[in-house]
Amino acid sequence: MSRPESSFVTDRATLVRRLKMILPAHCLLVEDEDLRPYECDGLTAYRAMPLAVCLPESEGQVIDVLRTCHQLGVPVVARGAGTGLSGGAMPHAEGVVLSLARFNKILRVDRDSRTAAVQPGVRNLAVSEAAAPYGLYYAPDPSSQIACTIGGNVAENSGGVHCLKYGLTVHNVLRLRVVSIEGEIFEIGGGAPDAPGYDLLALLIGSEGLLGVVTEVTVKLVPKPELAQVVMASFHDVARAGDAVAAIIAAGIIPAGLEMMDKAAAAAVEPFVKAGYDLDAAAILLCESDGTPEEVAEEISRVMAVLTASGAHDLRVSQSEAERLRFWAGRKAAFPAVGRITPDYYCMDGTIPRKRLAEMLAAIAAMEQKYGLRCANVFHAGDGNLHPLIMYDASLPGEWERAEAFGADILELSVALGGSITGEHGVGIEKINQMCVQYATPELEAFHRVKAAFDEKRLLNPEKAVPSLHRCAEYGRMRVHRGELKFPELERF
Amino acid sequence: MSRPESSFVTDRATLVRRLKMILPAHCLLVEDEDLRPYECDGLTAYRAMPLAVCLPESEGQVIDVLRTCHQLGVPVVARGAGTGLSGGAMPHAEGVVLSLARFNKILRVDRDSRTAAVQPGVRNLAVSEAAAPYGLYYAPDPSSQIACTIGGNVAENSGGVHCLKYGLTVHNVLRLRVVSIEGEIFEIGGGAPDAPGYDLLALLIGSEGLLGVVTEVTVKLVPKPELAQVVMASFHDVARAGDAVAAIIAAGIIPAGLEMMDKAAAAAVEPFVKAGYDLDAAAILLCESDGTPEEVAEEISRVMAVLTASGAHDLRVSQSEAERLRFWAGRKAAFPAVGRITPDYYCMDGTIPRKRLAEMLAAIAAMEQKYGLRCANVFHAGDGNLHPLIMYDASLPGEWERAEAFGADILELSVALGGSITGEHGVGIEKINQMCVQYATPELEAFHRVKAAFDEKRLLNPEKAVPSLHRCAEYGRMRVHRGELKFPELERF
Structure with missing residues (x-):
């Protein structure tokens, strides 16, 4: 598998010494056997060992960890339940994992205003359980909702089977409390339909941990249908x-x-x-x-x-x-279920215009032949969001590489058909190359400028979500921009 | 009325000479009598004469105008139909008005994908008229929809009586083509429910012309209900x-x-x-x-x-x-109608939690006594969005100042009740001081950093929408942050 370029070199001893000054012992993991469970998220094919895992219990500790990392120039990867499927919570080998697992309190459920304020480590389903006595629930329902956290949902702008009618996370979150990499708190959004000023709420939601660390989320609740x-x-x-x-x-x-x-x-x-x-x-x-x-x-x-x-x-x-x-x-x-019938599977997440569904399925069938791998398909069909599950066996030499190339073909065909490389799982580390297919240089430059506005040193989840222009230049030599030449046969699909 | 501080000094002769090099004569207004109609938008109480008005007919000309202004350090205020109610299109006295009036073509109506691509100067209602043969329409319907343009709707994130069910502009725009102040084109959004990368689409929508100039808008169409x-x-x-x-x-x-x-x-x-x-x-x-x-x-x-x-x-x-x-x-x-019974009226646009409607109305009645002015109230009640219409006579000394103070009281009470200073009309020049009440320093700083990411020289619509920290410090000396002390009697409402 490909690994991102890295420009960070961290003095581990200094880092650990500084972290020990701000966190009690039970909030800091530094031993290899303790770090091992954090080396990947739901995208198990990509792994890295972090230098340390921080498990803060208070917002003050989050601020201290971020300030320390900012001062030392150390990468920080925030993590919820680690159920993400695009490697967004994969650690940085020269960095710290900041787990929000202990931010697991439901702070308020307000029946009248139909809102709940929760900490980011609260599980998605737990919000609906807390709202149930009032006949309310939280609408976005990713398949992982038993385990995944609201903080992770915010990072990935998660959807679910009901998002066609009830919207994605961005349509169901009203307010965020965020700590910047410099340790400053800001609050964005509000109860109004359109808060004044730039829409930083929408900007932060789905930003995959690259712009700030969320410490409190106010969500909208909706009445349970009869x-x-x-x-x-x-x-x-x-x-x-x-x-x-x-x-x-x-x-x-x-x-x-x-x-x-x-x-x-x-x-x-x-x-x-x-x-x-x-x-x-x-x-x-x-x-x-x-x-x-x-x-x-x-x-x-x-x-x-x-x-x-x-x-x-x-x-x-x-x-x-x-x-x-x-x-x-x-x-x-x-x-x-697919996991039971194959040693490994690789879940893709492209979107296409609804009317091109049949073409896409025919193309996937052809790719199964080309790569000698089977693929089962489930879709959020109403949204045109595909989840092809490519089955492979990681223990057989070359199978993962074939699966990865198969997946890249699906994503690039999604773009060529007028869709996108991700519907709801995020870009993470997995689809970073395909971002070069999705966007041209001016859009990528705009993303980088926005990143710099929040995190000039690029310490928050570096090398994820938005590729460097250098990476895209490299990738462009292998594959082709916007899928044009990659699928010369597109008209026949 | 208060006027914003300005740090721009433009050499008008050089500016006009340069603009004449890039625009044909019929696309450039520089004479006083030609500039007069542009001195205000729907907020007629605030006026300024621009140095020139550009009426480009092509995207190339928009790029040239922006590049020229960027090079010369000249402020640019983009303008649609000028129906806005917060002074967002009020000219800058040292700058240029960039009118998109000639970008009035409907480029495509796609029945299958239920989208329309239009230029920003197309009137809101014209989109629905073009979609009508297919049984479709464009949902957001501001009261000014006969006259206001899609570009202006994007700038202000406009709503309308149907936005409770069908959403604001941000929920009905799929894609934008934008020219940066440096004359670079970028395209954001797409057909997918959640485009990868930061949500620049939501960031741009409602940014009141401070981040870029839109040259093409792809909107969602919905079926006309039976x-x-x-x-x-x-x-x-x-x-x-x-x-x-x-x-x-x-x-x-x-x-x-x-x-x-x-x-x-x-x-x-x-x-x-x-x-x-x-x-x-x-x-x-x-x-x-x-x-x-x-x-x-x-x-x-x-x-x-x-x-x-x-x-x-x-x-x-x-x-x-x-x-x-x-x-x-x-x-x-x-x-x-209110305009018929009073020489002048001042339309406010606060939002409050729905359940506090009665308190707000009681408070407005008390303010009518306090300021000796009548107020008629219309509401987008479902959204908690108020439009109090304060009636006054600008020809009577002191009446406008009383109306303005009355309006500021309403907005600051909106914030104190848990709402916001604008539901859909934008901040513009009108509510720039109340932004100091709505937000604290960290949020304002985040806004300024985002602005700098798109427009480092602050040339696009300067002194609108987001107040400088200096301005808020000044305003804070007069009034009080977040309304706490302004409404010590709040509990009794």
Whole structure:
């Protein structure tokens, strides 16, 4: 695997001595065996050992750690639960991991204003659990919601199966309290629909830990719908399923969720969760409706009409909450299920315009032949967000390299089709090269100037998310800008 | 009125000579009588004469103008239709106005992807007109939508009566093409739900012309709902009307519009538009529902139940599209209607938490006594966005100063109640002092660093939107930070 260039050289002894001055012993890890669990996040193919892991318990300690690192010129990688899939929390070999794991308190749940203030280390699902007594919940629901933290969600601007209707993290966070690399606190956002001044809230959300360290998050809560039902539709033909997705949106319906699985994904999942998926179908579509019973009944009947007209050969509607959860269970467990049938898998995260779904699937099938690897496909179809799961065996020489090249092809084709290299998992270390395909020099320069406005020494999560122009020049020699020449055959897809 | 400090000294002869080299004669105004129409925008109380007005016809000319001004160190104020209400397009006395009026082409309307690419000088309503043949429209609908331009909407992050359900400009713009002050083009955003890299799209939207000049805007289009109906409710008591707004939202209903008018506003409007408003009511609420006929019928019945339970004494539902438009006509014409009954009015734009509406109205009534001026109130109630219209006569000595102080009191009370100084009109020149109340030094410093990342010489719309720390220090000597001491009696409201 490729490793980023690095310009940092840290005197470890000095660093550790200084950290010991500001953190009690139980808040600082420096021994190899203690550091090992932090060497990667959910993207296990990329690893590095940090020099130290800090586990601050107070905002004052966060400030002290950041000031110390700023003074010494030491890289800092903030970390939530480490469930990220793009290597955003992978340590820097010359740096410190700043774990927010102990910032795990729910500070307030306000029923009237429908907001909750939480620390960044609070798990996504715990917010909804705390809001449940008031009939409220936190809408963004990444598949990892049992484990992933709100701080990580903010860093990656996480989505989930319900983000088509309820929005991404950026649409559900109202306010952030942030510590800069220089140890200064600033608060951004507010209760108003449009806070005055530049929209630093949106700028910080999804910035992958490169602009500041969040110590408090105020989120919007939404009322739990009275009812939710799922339609499960089977298609003999993947292209028709893709067209059905476009047709639902074109009919003016905004489902609470609109997800798709191909045959390989359904086959992997069914023995694992027994959701009752149609294993003969080329594609399965799950379409959720929520609201009052009347609203749901009306929307479900419209959805079924569109699906039937689009060529679905089998339609089932969940008849109970248990059945609805079972329908979803398969989709939510797709990653671990694929993990059971292959030693390793590599999850991609491209987006494409909805109407090009069928082309993309045909191209992925061709890539399976080219690279000699299988790929199962699950999609947040309503958003055009693909999660191809490329199956490989890391113990076989050359397989990881083939999987990585397969993934790069998918991402670059996503850009060529008018989409992007990441829908919700972030760029991290994984897609840093593909950023050179996504953007031209002026946009990358604008990103670097914004970075410098917050972190002039580039200490916060360096070598992630935004590639240097030098790196892109190198990468451009291997591959080609904006995918034009990489896919000369694009018209035939 | 107060005027901002200025540090620019421009050699007008050199500037004009240079501009004549890059613009044909019909694209450059330099004579006093030609400049006069540009001396203010919709905030007519603040005026300045620019040194020149440029009316470029091509992106190349925009680049040339910006490069020239950058080289000479001359301030540039971009301008759309000049309908803004916070003085954002007020010229700089040592600078150039860059009018985008001739960038008035609709470049593409794409029915399949439901997007339109337009130049910034296209009028808001013209986008919906161009999309109408496809059953689509552009959702954000500021009251000035007949005249205001998309470029101005982007600069101010405009809303409108439908933004409660359909979002502000930032939620409806997918992509921007921007020219930097150095004349470099960059493109931000894209079709994907979450473009990789920092969210520069959200950063630019609402940045009030301080970060770049937009030359192309790609907007999202939405399907026209089959049906829309409005419920008009009368209340004997303003506090009950405020509580009804909170109750509708609390019931999980997101109306397509939720607006409120007080007695003074209704009295001003009714003779003008003959909307059939109840002139005995202390407050009138308009609540719109849109969707399929079934959805609308169900939502309207829920809305009426909530309104009745909240104490509405009269309820009417629009029975035709003509009646619906008539109900809205009064709300949309509130500003000109108030303009008919007073020589001048000063429109404020604070936001407050919905549940504090009644307190705010009681406080405004007290301020009317204090300043000896009348105030009519219209609200985007669903968003907690107030538009108090303070009536005064500029020809009477001291009246404008009293109106301005009245407005400052409203804005600072908005902050003290947990809201903000602007919901949708922007800060501009008008609310620059109140930004010192809204934000503390670290946030203002972050704004200035972001500004410097895009415009190091501070030439784009200088002395607007973000106050200097020096200005805030001065203002703080007169008034008090975050409103704490300004409203010691706050608890009693």
